[in-house]
Amino acid sequence: MIPETMLQTGRSPWMDWNGPENDIVLSSRIRLARNLEDIEFPTTHSLEEGKHVLKKIYDAWKEEQQTINVPSYWTLMSELSSLKRAVLVEKHLISPLLASHEENGAVLISEKENVSVLVNEEDHIRIQSLLPGLQLKEAFQTATEVDDLLEKSLTYSYHDSFGYLTSCPTNVGTGLRASVLIHLPGLVLTNRINRLITAVSQLGLVVRGIYGEGSEALGNMFQISNQTTLGKSEEELIEHLESVVHQIIQQERLARETLVKQSNIQLEDRVHRSFGTLKYARIIESKEASQCLSDIQLGIDLGYIKGLQRPLLTELMIQSQPAFLQLGAGETLSASQRDVRRANLIRSRLKEELKEE
Amino acid sequence: MIPETMLQTGRSPWMDWNGPENDIVLSSRIRLARNLEDIEFPTTHSLEEGKHVLKKIYDAWKEEQQTINVPSYWTLMSELSSLKRAVLVEKHLISPLLASHEENGAVLISEKENVSVLVNEEDHIRIQSLLPGLQLKEAFQTATEVDDLLEKSLTYSYHDSFGYLTSCPTNVGTGLRASVLIHLPGLVLTNRINRLITAVSQLGLVVRGIYGEGSEALGNMFQISNQTTLGKSEEELIEHLESVVHQIIQQERLARETLVKQSNIQLEDRVHRSFGTLKYARIIESKEASQCLSDIQLGIDLGYIKGLQRPLLTELMIQSQPAFLQLGAGETLSASQRDVRRANLIRSRLKEELKEE
Numbered sequence: 001m002i003p004e005t006m007l008q009t010g011r012s013p014w015m016d017w018n019g020p021e022n023d024i025v026l027s028s029r030i031r032l033a034r035n036l037e038d039i040e041f042p043t044t045h046s047l048e049e050g051k052h053v054l055k056k057i058y059d060a061w062k063e064e065q066q067t068i069n070v071p072s073y074w075t076l077m078s079e080l081s082s083l084k085r086a087v088l089v090e091k092h093l094i095s096p097l098l099a100s101h102e103e104n105g106a107v108l109i110s111e112k113e114n115v116s117v118l119v120n121e122e123d124h125i126r127i128q129s130l131l132p133g134l135q136l137k138e139a140f141q142t143a144t145e146v147d148d149l150l151e152k153s154l155t156y157s158y159h160d161s162f163g164y165l166t167s168c169p170t171n172v173g174t175g176l177r178a179s180v181l182i183h184l185p186g187l188v189l190t191n192r193i194n195r196l197i198t199a200v201s202q203l204g205l206v207v208r209g210i211y212g213e214g215s216e217a218l219g220n221m222f223q224i225s226n227q228t229t230l231g232k233s234e235e236e237l238i239e240h241l242e243s244v245v246h247q248i249i250q251q252e253r254l255a256r257e258t259l260v261k262q263s264n265i266q267l268e269d270r271v272h273r274s275f276g277t278l279k280y281a282r283i284i285e286s287k288e289a290s291q292c293l294s295d296i297q298l299g300i301d302l303g304y305i306k307g308l309q310r311p312l313l314t315e316l317m318i319q320s321q322p323a324f325l326q327l328g329a330g331e332t333l334s335a336s337q338r339d340v341r342r343a344n345l346i347r348s349r350l351k352e353e354l355k356e357e
Numbered sequence: 358m359i360p361e362t363m364l365q366t367g368r369s370p371w372m373d374w375n376g377p378e379n380d381i382v383l384s385s386r387i388r389l390a391r392n393l394e395d396i397e398f399p400t401t402h403s404l405e406e407g408k409h410v411l412k413k414i415y416d417a418w419k420e421e422q423q424t425i426n427v428p429s430y431w432t433l434m435s436e437l438s439s440l441k442r443a444v445l446v447e448k449h450l451i452s453p454l455l456a457s458h459e460e461n462g463a464v465l466i467s468e469k470e471n472v473s474v475l476v477n478e479e480d481h482i483r484i485q486s487l488l489p490g491l492q493l494k495e496a497f498q499t500a501t502e503v504d505d506l507l508e509k510s511l512t513y514s515y516h517d518s519f520g521y522l523t524s525c526p527t528n529v530g531t532g533l534r535a536s537v538l539i540h541l542p543g544l545v546l547t548n549r550i551n552r553l554i555t556a557v558s559q560l561g562l563v564v565r566g567i568y569g570e571g572s573e574a575l576g577n578m579f580q581i582s583n584q585t586t587l588g589k590s591e592e593e594l595i596e597h598l599e600s601v602v603h604q605i606i607q608q609e610r611l612a613r614e615t616l617v618k619q620s621n622i623q624l625e626d627r628v629h630r631s632f633g634t635l636k637y638a639r640i641i642e643s644k645e646a647s648q649c650l651s652d653i654q655l656g657i658d659l660g661y662i663k664g665l666q667r668p669l670l671t672e673l674m675i676q677s678q679p680a681f682l683q684l685g686a687g688e689t690l691s692a693s694q695r696d697v698r699r700a701n702l703i704r705s706r707l708k709e710e711l712k713e714e
Contacts, residue, residue, distance in 0.1 A: 265697060269639035280633030282626035340622060 002073040002109055007087050007327060010318030012113035012130075015311040019133020023301045024249050026181040026221065026314055027130055029092075030139040030238075032147055033166045033175035034125040035157040041167040042104070042120045050104030053124050057117075060153035061108055068149065070110055077105035086323030092130065097121050115146055122167045123175075125150065132311075134245060136178050136238045170227065174234045178241050179225030182248065185298045186255030188220045189267075196251065200224060203244055219290030219297075219317055224248070260302065271299030279350055283336070284343040289320050307354050316346055359430040359466055364444050364684060367675030369470035369487075372668040376490020380658045381606050383538040383578065383671055384487055386449075387496040387595075389504055390523045390532035391482040392514040398524040399461070399477045407461030410481050417510035418465055418474075425506065427467055434462035443680030449487065454478050472503055479524045480532075482507065491602060493535050493595045527584065531591045535598050536582030539605065542655045543612030545577045546624075553608065557581060560601055576647030576654075576674055581605070617659065628656030636707055640693070641700040646677050664711050673703055 019025070035041055036056060040049050054076075061074060077085060077098065085099035093113060098105045098121040108117040118126040127150075129143040157165045164175035171177070187193045197207045206227050209217040224245065226237050259267050274295035277284070284292075297313045299305040318324065325341045326333050333341060376382070392398055393413060397406050411433075418431060434442060434455065442456035450470060455462045455478040465474040475483040484507075486500035514522045521532035528534070544550045554564045563584050566574040581602065583594050616624050631652035634641070641649075654670045656662040675681065682698045683690050690698060 265639055269700070272637040272639055273634060276633030276637030277630060280629040280636075282622055282629055343626070 001079060002075045002088075006073075006091075006109070006113065007084055009315065010091065010321075010324060011311055011315035012091065012093075014112050014114035014130060015132055015314055017132050019131060019135050021249055022133035022310065024183055024252050025134040025245065026183055027132055028134055028136045028139045029131075029179045029181070030127075030129045030136065030143040031177040031179075032125075032127040032143050033123040033164065033171045033177075034127065034147065034150075035165060035167075036124045037155045037157045039124065042101070042122060042124060043167045047103060050120050053120055054104055054106055056154060057119050057125065057150070058106070060150050061117075063153050064149045070115075072108050072110045072115070074108050075106060077102050077107070083323055083327050087327050090318055090321040090323050093128075094118055095121055095126075115142060117146065117150070123171070125154075134180065134242065134249075136180070136242050140176075140178070140234060140238055173228075173231065174237065176234050176237055177225055178238050179223050180241070180245050182222050182224060182245065182252075183220060183294065183297060184222055184248070184252050185220040185294050186252045186259055187248075188217075189259055190255045192251070192255060196248065197222075200244060200248070203240075204228065205241065205244060218287065219294040221290075221294070221317075256298070256302065267302075268299075268304050271295050271302075271304045275299065275305060278346050281343045281347070283339045284346070285339050286320060286322075286342065289342055289346060290317060293317050293320075308350075309353070312349070312353055316349060319345060319349075358436060359432045359445075363430075363448075363466070363470065364441055366672065367448065367678075367681060368668055368672035369448065369450075371469050371471035371487060372489055372671055374489050376488060376492050378606055379490035379667065381540055381609050382491040382602065383540055384489055385491055385493045385496045386488075386536045386538070387486045387493065387500040388534040388536075389482075389484040389500050390480040390521065390528045390534075391484070391504070391507075392522060392524070393481045394512045394514045396481070399458070399479060399481060400524045404460060407477050410477055411461055411463055413511065414474075414476050414482065414507070415463070417507050420510050421506045427472075429465050429467045429472070431465050432463060434459050434464070440680055440684050444684050447675055447678040447680050450485075451475055452478055452483075472499060474503065474507070480528070482511075491537065491599065491606075493537070493599050497533075497535070497591060497595055530585075530588065531594065533591050533594055534582055535595050536580050537598070537602050539579050539581060539602065539609075540577060540651065540654060541579055541605070541609050542577040542651050543609045543616055544605075545574075546616055547612045549608070549612060553605065554579075557601060557605070560597075561585065562598065562601060575644065576651035578647075578651070578674075613655070613659065624659070625656075625661050628652050628659070628661045632656065632662060635703050638700045638704070640696045641703070642696050643677060643679075643699065646699055646703060647674060650674050650677075665707075666710070669706070669710055673706060676702060676706075 036053060039045065039053055042050065058074060065072065085094070088094045088107070089096050089099050091113070093109055093116050094107050095118065098107065098118045101120055104120040106119040108119070110116070114130050116128045118128065127143050127146050129139040129146070131139045159165055163173040166172050166175055184193060187196055200207050204227050206225050208223040224241070226241055274292035278289070278292045278296065293313050293316055296305060296308065297310065300308055300310060320342050322338055325338045325345070328345070329341055393410060396402065396410055399407065415431060422429065442451065445451045445464070446453050446456050448470070450466055450473045451464050452475065455464065455475045458477055461477040463476040465476070467473070471487050473485045475485065484500050484503050486496040486503070488496045516522055520530040523529050523532055541550060544553055557564050561584050563582050565580040581598070583598055631649035635646070635649045635653065650670050650673055653662060653665065654667065657665055657667060677699050679695055682695045682702070685702070686698055
């Protein structure tokens with residue numbers, strides 16, 4: 001069972017590690033989809049089959065855990081309240097779909113929160129590896145290690161010409177989804193973001209908001225990932241995404257330079273006003289908070305704001321989400337109550353970090 | 358000649374004195390209009406007649422100044438640059454009309470800036486007395502003392518049945534205009550201000566913005582004054598205005614109570630956000646600055662904000678005006694340059710007052 005502390009902060013231990021291009025790329029994620037041989041996929045399997053899958057994977061974890069030196073926690077969805085499950089979604093440790101699989105869902109989370117294994121989500125197994133900055137290859141390396149470890153005790157559903165078989169055809173093949181969470185305030189402020197999204201889509205990649213499909217790009221954060229996994233090797237998929245991300249980084253840096261050159265004082269004003277808002281507001285909606293946090297992050301990157309570290313903002317972004325606020329309050333909160341709690345939380349956290357009384 | 362220091366701060370010495378109802382009534386002002394006998398009024402007089410008036414009043418001041426112990430400064434409009442004259446207008450020490458009378462205009466200002474005598478404005482003499490809070494009677498007392506002093510050496514144009522004769526018929530009679538500068542954020546926020554303005558107008562009083570006729574009610578500050586001076590005694594005029602102001606004060610207090618009761622957290626949020634804006638903005642327009650200053654003043658009155666004194670805000674309101682900003686900068690500034698300078702000035706003044714680094 002995951003420790004309570006994991007649910008109390010939006011800051012995951014891996015966020016404090018350093019990563020390349022970390023001022024623009026917040027995190028890199030690799031997800032591998034796997035299914036066990038000769039058992040129906042979760043989308044169609046019976047409750048009993050689900051239980052069987054759970055047991056097999058639990059046993060494999062128990063078996064292999066001893067051979068490695070990385071503490072991890074096995075947690076059934078049924079052990080967690082819906083609020084706690086929602087917090088794990090907000091931390092990107094599980095998916096909304098897994099959170100809804102109360103009967104048969106489970107998750108394995110490593111102590112540093114950089115690895116999680118989702119059990120009985122859309123597929124039997126989804127291995128996820130997270131790292132700060134642009135580190136897709138490194139994240140893939142970690143995911144592969146976990147994959148290899150589990151495969152010692154389990155037999156995957158694999159087709160010689162198709163590759164790994166999955167519930168959804170888009171995952172068949174490598175079963176790999178590589179994605180980055182990227183902060184693009186420069187491209188948004190210079191109105192170049194829509195053109196970029198169109199261009200990226202034409203390259204077979206998908207751009208989404210911070211909380212996945214259909215979610216809004218809160219705080220100018222975007223998820224960019226590969227769309228299909230069939231017909232290419234893992235390395236090719238990762239390299240393709242990485243090369244596109246490198247180009248986006250370059251575009252973002254150019255946009256920031258343009259902003260500083262053309263409207264330095266306007267930009268400084270915007271950044272500092274957002275800082276003032278977060279330090280003083282008593283009521284703040286999620287959208288405004290995210291926008292202000294994005295502005296502050298840009299301000300830190302450009303040297304306008306001193307004394308704040310970057311992971312704090314990712315942390316506050318996550319902790320500002322509804323489930324986090326409610327879990328912290330110990331009760332269900334209305335939208336307007338959340339707005340008050342969000343403002344208080346951000347205010348006191350900023351004070352703490354800035355070492356003000 | 359007025360000292361340079363008078364032009365460097367928006368804070369007049371009299372603002373630091375205490376006054377009744379000072380949380381709502383910022384200042385009380387009495388103005389007496391007088392003209393010299395047998396000389397054309399300034400609206401029609403020749404340049405030579407104007408010079409003659411100037412000399413007579415200057416001599417009277419020289420003569421009487423020795424008998425009293427209040428230092429004061431005689432300054433010709435022609436001695437001041439247009440920017441300096443504009444600063445005196447922004448400080449309410451002279452009128453825009455006097456500032457435009459470069460050939461013959463002059464002003465006498467007492468050291469504490471609570472008394473000024475405008476020479477060759479619309480009338481030969483306009484005696485003005487200012488006090489903090491609701492002190493119309495006390496301000497009238499001061500103005501009368503100055504009036505009596507000047508009358509020792511001068512003969513006023515006076516008609517036995519009409520009273521004092523003036524350029525504009527609305528001033529004939531007592532020549533008195535009594536006014537208060539009043540801060541009504543409660544009535545504005547509860548949308549009761551328009552009804553109040555209508556009611557006050559029906560009582561023979563006029564409601565204007567902070568910079569007189571036609572000016573907008575910047576920062577929820579309103580000037581309320583009597584409209585006519587004929588047919589009533591000075592005491593009656595003052596008492597009428599005072600009794601109406603007492604009713605407005607009561608209405609404003611009720612409105613503030615309602616706001617606190619009905620929307621405490623929204624109000625607190627508004628006040629603190631305005632505080633954050635003034636403490637952090639790098640660009641701020643006059644209108645927004647005034648609104649934020651009004652919010653902060655309300656916040657001080659309601660106890661939401663600690664560590665700030667009220668005159669600071671009146672001071673900042675005045676110092677945020679265009680002429681002040683340009684005189685301080687030592688150069689002509691465009692509107693957008695003023696917005697930057699205004700933000701810097703307010704920010705550093707607040708830091709100073711809050712004793713922050």
